Amino acid sequence: MKHKKLLVAALAATCALPLALCACGNAPQTPDDGDIVVGEGMKQYVLEAEYTPVAGKIGGAQSGSASGYDLIMQSDADGVSNGYFIHNIHMTDCTLEFEFTAERAGTAALYVRMLSQWGDTTFTPQNFGIVLNDKEITYTGLLVQGSSDDAPKFADKVVTQKAEIVKGKNTLKLIVRENTINSYTHSTGAPAIDCVKIVTDTGISWEPILENLDHVGKIEA
Numbered sequence: 001m002k003h004k005k006l007l008v009a010a011l012a013a014t015c016a017l018p019l020a021l022c023a024c025g026n027a028p029q030t031p032d033d034g035d036i037v038v039g040e041g042m043k044q045y046v047l048e049a050e051y052t053p054v055a056g057k058i059g060g061a062q063s064g065s066a067s068g069y070d071l072i073m074q075s076d077a078d079g080v081s082n083g084y085f086i087h088n089i090h091m092t093d094c095t096l097e098f099e100f101t102a103e104r105a106g107t108a109a110l111y112v113r114m115l116s117q118w119g120d121t122t123f124t125p126q127n128f129g130i131v132l133n134d135k136e137i138t139y140t141g142l143l144v145q146g147s148s149d150d151a152p153k154f155a156d157k158v159v160t161q162k163a164e165i166v167k168g169k170n171t172l173k174l175i176v177r178e179n180t181i182n183s184y185t186h187s188t189g190a191p192a193i194d195c196v197k198i199v200t201d202t203g204i205s206w207e208p209i210l211e212n213l214d215h216v217g218k219i220e221a
C-alpha cells in the first residue's frame with residue numbers, strides 16, 4: 001500500500017488545500033459551534049477521516065450493509081473538509097483509527113467534525129467511544145444537529161481541551177458502541193465523520209492514506 005508522508009504542519013501553515021480548513025489568517029471557520037480558538041504558539045492540525053484505514057472495515061448503512069471504500073462519500077457541499085467524509089458506520093464496534101506522531105508530549109484540544117442523519121442526536125462515551133492511546137476520554141455528551149449525507153451540515157464538536165498526547169506514536173480511535181440510535185432499524189447508529197482537528201503547541205505529523213480516494217465510487221471485486 002502506498003502511503004505518502006505529509007506533514008500537516010506545512011499544510012496548516014500554507015493553506016495548500018483549498019478545501020481543507022486550516023488555522024491560517026482569517027480563514028472562515030465553521031458557522032456552528034463557534035470558532036475554534038487557536039491560541040498564541042498553537043497550531044491546528046486537520047486529520048481527514050477519508051484518509052484513515054477503511055479497507056476491509058465493516059460498517060452498516062441505514063438498512064443493509066456497507067464496508068471498505070464505500071464508507072467514504074464524496075461531497076461538494078459547503079463545509080465538507082477536503083470534499084469527502086466517512087459515513088455508514090452504523091455497526092457496533094466499527095472503529096476509525098487516526099494515527100499520528102508528536103514531536104513531544106503535551107496537551108491538545110480535540111475536536112471531531114461530525115453530523116447525525118438521525119435527527120438531533122447526543123453522542124456520549126456510552127454510544128460513541130473516543131479513545132486516545134487506549135485511554136477512554138470521558139467527554140460530556142455532544143449534541144449533534146440532525147442533517148443528512150446528501151445535505152451535510154457538519155459541526156466541530158469539542159471532545160476535550162486536555163487530550164494527553166505522548167511523544168512519538170499516538171492512536172485516536174472513534175468506536176461505535178451498541179445503541180439504538182438507528183431509528184430505522186432500532187439498532188446501532190453512528191455519526192458521519194468529516195475529520196478530526198487537534199489544536200496544540202506540539203508538532204504533529206501523520207501519514208494520510210491518499211490512495212483511499214482512488215477507490216471511491218468504484219465497483220471492486
Ligand SMILES: [Ca+2]
Nearest residue numbers: 081082084194
Ligand atoms: Ca473530510
